[in-house]
Amino acid sequence: MAAQRFSFLTLTAAIVSGLGLWLYVSLTRTYEDDVVVPFTVISPPNQALLSTVPANLTVRVRASGLQLLNVRYFTKSVACTLDLRRLRPTGPSTFLAEQPDLLRSIVSATPLRMLSVAPGQLSLTTGDLAVKLVPLRIVHVISCRPGFVVTAAPSSDQHLVEVRGTRSIVERLQEWHTQLLSLEDVHESITIDLPVHDSLVSLVNVAPSTVRVHVEVQQSADVTIADVPLTLATSTGSAAIHLSQKYLRVRVRGGVESVAGLTAKDFRAEITERPSSGYARPHVIAPTNVEVLGTEPAFVRVRSRE
Numbered sequence: 001m002a003a004q005r006f007s008f009l010t011l012t013a014a015i016v017s018g019l020g021l022w023l024y025v026s027l028t029r030t031y032e033d034d035v036v037v038p039f040t041v042i043s044p045p046n047q048a049l050l051s052t053v054p055a056n057l058t059v060r061v062r063a064s065g066l067q068l069l070n071v072r073y074f075t076k077s078v079a080c081t082l083d084l085r086r087l088r089p090t091g092p093s094t095f096l097a098e099q100p101d102l103l104r105s106i107v108s109a110t111p112l113r114m115l116s117v118a119p120g121q122l123s124l125t126t127g128d129l130a131v132k133l134v135p136l137r138i139v140h141v142i143s144c145r146p147g148f149v150v151t152a153a154p155s156s157d158q159h160l161v162e163v164r165g166t167r168s169i170v171e172r173l174q175e176w177h178t179q180l181l182s183l184e185d186v187h188e189s190i191t192i193d194l195p196v197h198d199s200l201v202s203l204v205n206v207a208p209s210t211v212r213v214h215v216e217v218q219q220s221a222d223v224t225i226a227d228v229p230l231t232l233a234t235s236t237g238s239a240a241i242h243l244s245q246k247y248l249r250v251r252v253r254g255g256v257e258s259v260a261g262l263t264a265k266d267f268r269a270e271i272t273e274r275p276s277s278g279y280a281r282p283h284v285i286a287p288t289n290v291e292v293l294g295t296e297p298a299f300v301r302v303r304s305r306e
Helices: 002-028 065-073 099-104 256-260
Strands: 030-042 047-049 056-064 078-083 094-098 106-108 113-118 121-137 140-144 148-150 160-166 181-186 190-195 204-207 210-215 217-232 241-243 247-255 268-271 283-285 290-296 300-304
Touching: 030 065, 047 160, 056 065, 056 078, 078 099, 094 099, 099 106, 099 113, 140 148, 148 247, 181 190, 181 210, 217 241, 217 256, 247 256
Parallel strands: 030 078, 140 181, 217 268
Antiparallel strands: 030 056, 047 121, 056 113, 078 106, 094 121, 121 160, 148 217, 160 204, 190 210, 217 247, 241 300, 247 290, 268 283
């Protein structure tokens, strides 16, 4: 029995040692591989980049297995930043970046031998720089836990952002928006740092690049507001029309704190049409932070005065 246990332990130790040796040899061996690195272009002073450039470059490198593993999955410390001020213009505001220029612009915290880069040549054009302040729009999809509700649109500490870029693009911009804020099962108010959109990163620079967004969430409550006045929307011949109701009860849903102080003065109910059937559904104008569920009665009789 002892001999069998000894044989099993010996076999296990041999397998582990073999795997360790194989892993060591594999990680210390030299390989060639492609690494995708982020690409940024720095324009000359008071100039903006007009050309569209790729967000990433593919670099062929030679390194040990351990170094490649580190670059791909851990540090990701390789980047290419092309400074046009270091290139000689090929024409008025025109630059040609060839493979040696791109390879010299690659910086890596891990020692790698850069062999080639794709694309291997870029033609770049710059133009006049323009600066503009535009409103910031928060793009969001928020789902609350049952029994909770978002009481107001998400708000940001920055209502305006500064965009810098070529004049032909910047002058057409009327607003800028954030990256998508997607939240699920929200059951309390939350404040989060949200990046702004970066789809034109090579053509437009936006500041700040991150904004702080606040989402107000409360427990939901349904309340009924009595004695909301019902009026007829101004139209030709409205003086000859009679409504069967002068007041309505309006059912709304909102945050507990939001609906607590609501009164009939916060609402307006109107009949905006004269239906052939003689009955119309009231249109309720309510505060933006509550949802109108319905009215009592749901329909009002509309008839001509005799």
